[in-house]
Amino acid sequence: MKITIILASYDSGHYHGGMGQGPDALIAGGLVDALTIAGHEVAVADIGRVGDDQEREIATGFAVCNVVSGEVRIAIDRGRFPIVLAGNCLTSAGAVAGEGADAIIWADQHGDLNTPETSVYGFLDGMALATVLGLCWRPMAAAIPGFKPIDPSRCVLVNARDLDPAEEELLKTLPVIRTECPGIGPATAKLKAAGAKSVHMHLDLDVHDPKELQANRYVTSGGPSPEQLRDAACAMALAVPVVGITVSAYDPAFDAQGDVPPLVGELLNDLIATIEGR
Template identity: 70%
Template sequence: MKLSVILAPYDSGHYQSGFGQGPEALVAGGLVDALTLAGHDVTVEDIGQVGDAQEREIATGFAVCRAVGNKVGNAIDHDRFPIVLAGNCLTAAGAVAGEVADSIIWFDQHGDINTPDTSSFGFLDGMALSTVLGLCWRPMAKTIRGFRPVDPSRCLLVDARDLDPDERKLLDTLPVMRADCVNAAEKAGKLNAGGAKRTHLHLDLDVHNPDFLQVNRYAAPGGPSPEQLREAVCSIGRSVPVTGVTVSAYDPAFDPKGEVPPVTGYLLVDLVAALERI
């Protein structure tokens, strides 16, 4: 398969800092080599520095989305499957736009479904899924070329076990589907039944159980092992029309043994193999 690996090395508006060091660390740790050895034609692109010199979180965060959206759209125009390695989850909004995705599967230990009205921390990335679903930051999201919010009924949120109280209340009012990793593939089939044709797959690596793999400073108990996540993702890849992937939230400072890159490489190799079987 022809693949385009797109690096978006930003964390809260800061270039190559914190989570923003994750994309390059994944590549240096062998992720691209693993895909190439599996027989795929892989290109690697970095969006470079975007936004302004002040590195304002909101302005730069959406500048990253715009750059990623353009790269993803160009990859698809050249028949390449896009894999975005991102610092922040908000970047998925750009990937969704570039893919013209009409549905989304969101693996994350957090809900990322706060809004400015519900967030007590003001953390933009905690509003990432809400942005994708058109619940907040609408004027900024409109600056991403081709962005159309995903209907909440075409969203599957997987293993979100660390939710703010207001996130729980909001989710109770929305038709977002919920699943644990073990039944994610079964629930994902309902997207097909609902008419979904182009599904974006978002993988926040902190969905992993930290007893098996810690990817950043935010570690809530529970969650899948790497093998369980890989099995769920591959089952989804064999049954759902996945048009692209974002991988986010790896901070190499919390992975002193360099365990995360090879695990992520194995996951993506198996996922692409599953997609090829469709």
């Protein structure tokens, strides 16, 4: 397969800070080589610095989404499969826009379903999925080229276990499909029944059980092992048409042994093989 890896190296508006170091660390850890050895043709597009360093987190976060949307669209127009490596989860809004995705699989230990009205900390990335679903930041999201909010009935939330009370209450009112892995079969069936035709797969690496793999400073017990996530992601990709992938939230400062990059390589190789084989 022809693949374009798009690097969006931002964390909370800071270029190459914290989880913004993750995209380069995954590349340095051999991701391109892993995909190339598997027979894929890989190009890398780095969005670099976006906007003015003095801009605030919100402006920078959405500026990153705007650029990512364009890079994803370019990749697709050239017949290439887009994989976005991002520091922040909000960047998936740009990938969704560039792909024209009408459904999303969101694997994350967090719900990312806060809004400015409910957020206790004002953390923009904690509003990432809410933004994708059209629940907040509507004018700024609408300015992302190609963005259309995804209907919550075409959203699968995988292994979210660290939820704020407001998120728990919101999920009682939304038709979001919740699941864990293993055991994603019924959720995938519901996603198909909801009419999903082009699915974006968002993989926040902190979804893993921290005893098996710790990708950043956020630690909540439970979650899948790398093998369980890989099996579940592949099962979903076999059942529904995945048109793009985002891998987010890797902070190499919490991975002293460099365990994460090779596991991401295995995950993406298996996923791409599954997508090719549909």
